[in-house]
Amino acid sequence: MILLEIGNLDGLVLLIVAVMFGPALILAIIGLLMLKKDKKLAKVLLILAVVYTIISLGICGSMLA
Numbered sequence: 001m002i003l004l005e006i007g008n009l010d011g012l013v014l015l016i017v018a019v020m021f022g023p024a025l026i027l028a029i030i031g032l033l034m035l036k037k038d039k040k041l042a043k044v045l046l047i048l049a050v051v052y053t054i055i056s057l058g059i060c061g062s063m064l065a
Contacts, residue, residue, distance in 0.1 A: 024053040 031045030 020056040021053070024049045024056065027052065 027045050027049035031042045031049060034045065035042040
């Protein structure tokens, strides 16, 4: 818990950035891997990744500002 010491909240910023981009990145990777097998599922996953990124940038971005 060294990253969350009083006065040094770099770990908290790192955690918020991970929540912002982590799931969207995972969805995008899975969508790209599924592109050859099932195009419809891949499109849905890629759209979900974009929507998640837009929403998380709005919510988490307002917390960081």
